[in-house]
Amino acid sequence: MTNVGIVLISHSPKIAEGAKELIEQVVKNVPVAAAGGTDTNEIGTNVEKILSAIDQVYSEAGVILFYDLGSAMMNAEVAIELAGKGNIRIAENVPIVEGAYVGAVESGMGHGIEQILESLGKSFKK
Amino acid sequence: MELTVKKAKLWMEALNEKIQKHKEYLSELDQAIGDGDHGVNMARGFQEVMNKLSDADYATPSDLLKDVAMVLMSKVGGASGPLYGTAFLKMAMATKNKEKLTEEDLTLAVEEAIKGLEQRGKAQLKDKTMLDVWIPVHHYMKQNSPIDWGNLEATAKGAMEATKELLALKGRAAYLKERSVGHIDPGSVSSYYLFQTLAETMKEGDE
Numbered sequence: 001m002t003n004v005g006i007v008l009i010s011h012s013p014k015i016a017e018g019a020k021e022l023i024e025q026v027v028k029n030v031p032v033a034a035a036g037g038t039d040t041n042e043i044g045t046n047v048e049k050i051l052s053a054i055d056q057v058y059s060e061a062g063v064i065l066f067y068d069l070g071s072a073m074m075n076a077e078v079a080i081e082l083a084g085k086g087n088i089r090i091a092e093n094v095p096i097v098e099g100a101y102v103g104a105v106e107s108g109m110g111h112g113i114e115q116i117l118e119s120l121g122k123s124f125k126k
Numbered sequence: 127m128e129l130t131v132k133k134a135k136l137w138m139e140a141l142n143e144k145i146q147k148h149k150e151y152l153s154e155l156d157q158a159i160g161d162g163d164h165g166v167n168m169a170r171g172f173q174e175v176m177n178k179l180s181d182a183d184y185a186t187p188s189d190l191l192k193d194v195a196m197v198l199m200s201k202v203g204g205a206s207g208p209l210y211g212t213a214f215l216k217m218a219m220a221t222k223n224k225e226k227l228t229e230e231d232l233t234l235a236v237e238e239a240i241k242g243l244e245q246r247g248k249a250q251l252k253d254k255t256m257l258d259v260w261i262p263v264h265h266y267m268k269q270n271s272p273i274d275w276g277n278l279e280a281t282a283k284g285a286m287e288a289t290k291e292l293l294a295l296k297g298r299a300a301y302l303k304e305r306s307v308g309h310i311d312p313g314s315v316s317s318y319y320l321f322q323t324l325a326e327t328m329k330e331g332d333e
Binding site for chain 2: 037038039042043069071077078
């Protein structure tokens with residue numbers, strides 16, 4: 001069985017790459033992809049980058065998208081609509097670094113996508 | 127008056143010119159209450175739109191609007207990409223297969239765009255966003271048949287200026303809370319340009 005994939009969507013390529021590095025130091029068996037910055041690697045987000053990150057980590061187990069600021073979430077939603085695949089979800093109102101870390105750890109333990117989302121909701125309840 | 131493919135293209139050309147000309151102003155407004163990239167992002171996005179439209183032929187305005195949407199979504203890094211992209215995509219979907227768009231068609235297209243914007247941005251009227259221009263303009267279109275395009279432009283302008291006194295509840299400006307009051311919302315200005323250039327294009331009369 002494959003583990004749930006993690007996609008990191010940040011306005012900054014460095015944040016996305018940095019969070020990926022942080023996770024991969026600890027969690028080895030979970031596919032993680034970074035989608036940071038615009039198509040020219042400036043500050044912003046890019047739908048095509050997000051789509052390609054989803055492709056890199058996609059499996060039947062599903063993919064969770066983590067984002068940093070509002071418009072990153074909008075592009076995440078657009079990407080999900082364009083991807084046309086099931087089981088791609090957004091971790092809403094969860095901080096990207098800590099959230100993706102928790103998500104990756106849980107995915108590495110073999111938890112399913114619903115269980116991970118529920119656990120994220122509990123961990124980062126306001 | 128109807129919107130043909132030719133006119134839809136003229137509209138996009140006029141809008142692009144307007145945005146390029148006021149690029150710095152849009153970014154200045156955004157520097158005050160956002161991340162300061164609205165002018166640059168819109169200018170870049172619409173330049174790409176022009177590149178795409180210049181060597182393409184379209185059977186319907188819907189096909190053209192769809193390409194505008196796809197370019198904006200893939201080329202604009204800020205919130206304006208997914209938001210304007212969604213607005214144009216919804217307008218394209220609402221007018222599918224129609225060779226010419228009547229005023230009723232356009233009114234419906236704007237209505238669908240608003241639904242898309244509300245869903246995408248999770249915003250509503252008075253949140254100090256582009257919707258504060260789109261919703262009053264749609265209201266005007268719905269109440270007036272035939273549409274007086276001069277009045278429509280004035281409606282859009284008044285609505286844009288009224289965002290100055292609003293407290294931002296969505297977008298990057300919302301982090302500033304009370305400090306967002308006293309500044310015009312940049313997205314409402316680019317939306318005003320969109321309706322201003324549409325009105326100008328429609329006023330030119332049918333070819």
